[in-house]
Amino acid sequence: MKWIVPVVLFAMAFPAMAMDARSPGEKLLEISLETPDSLKVKEYLGLAAKPSFIMDDLDADVVVVEVFSMYCPHCQREAPVVNRFYDLLVKRKTPGTSIKLLGIGVGNSQFEVDHFRKTYDIPFPLFADGDFIVHRALGQVGTPYFIVLAREADRSWKVVLSRPGGIQSPEAFLTTIVELTKGEK
């Protein structure tokens, strides 16, 4: 049985060896992340009490993934803008597609991610990817980078937006996401 873990991990990793960022239309490989301790975060993402979760476990129709690093000066400058984007998501009164936001700290330890969170008072979930495992699955992109995923009818995740750089305008970014994901639910 010990074979199952490395085989599954290897099967997950092999396609992720590609250097290219995930492109719109692509399906996202399964990514496993550690379930956060915070009850608030668990509730936001709709997670059960398991030690880890995969994208399929998320309670959302659309997930916006910010790829960042504590060490990235652009990510540092971008943090308040991304916070404003999160505020827009939370305050959306339009019913329908639920959009959630999370960040992946590539090459960052939990300590480093926590420090980034505290420094910029970041209210949305951040995850440490110290060994670049998630980073590889996402195509080893630079930072900051945004990938928007929409859930398909078969519950798989499709990339609908994949772009480097910051958000610039939270309002325009949200409008773009809503347009791209119309009819995806």
Place this chain on the structure above:
Amino acid sequence: MKSIWFYLVLLFMMVPVSGYCLSSAFEGSVYDPGTLKPRDSVVKVKVGDPVPDFRLQTIDGGQVGPGQFRGKKNLVISFIPAAWTPVCSDQWPGYNIARPLFESFDAVLLGISVDSLATLFAWTRAMNDLWFPVASDFWPHGAVADSFGVLRSNGTAERAIIIVDKKGIIRFIHVSDINVRPELGMIIKALGAIE
């Protein structure tokens, strides 16, 4: 045989991405030397030794050395191999937001590389400046790095963190795999151990 495969796959999964500058801040500006030999020097100092004395020129036109912090501040010396290279370009900007952590332990940070002052000046400007002094160990080339035993055979410094207490005594030495950034929590924990 089974256990070999198990560990090989785990090893594959754990291999860090090396020589990788993630920040788009430096896109197209950094020189990627590829994966380098993790370490290429023999440390000449140990915990408990007095810090080797030195004075280096800094990019703001001044000079810096451990003596000026004696009795006042703990000193964290960050040696990095080279400006305009991937991991280095990621490392020091991160310390910009870590300043409160260092200061909470009454510590100052000092960045040193063997690059020239002009190179360091241009590079740190691209990071929108740094809060800590940045010094050049260019000439005599790498002499300060060598005094600590962190000068590599190709003339660059190791990626090393040396922590010196207010009495001028070395309290922590960490020489990273040059391809991997030293983890911030480890540095802060070491500072905490001094106090």
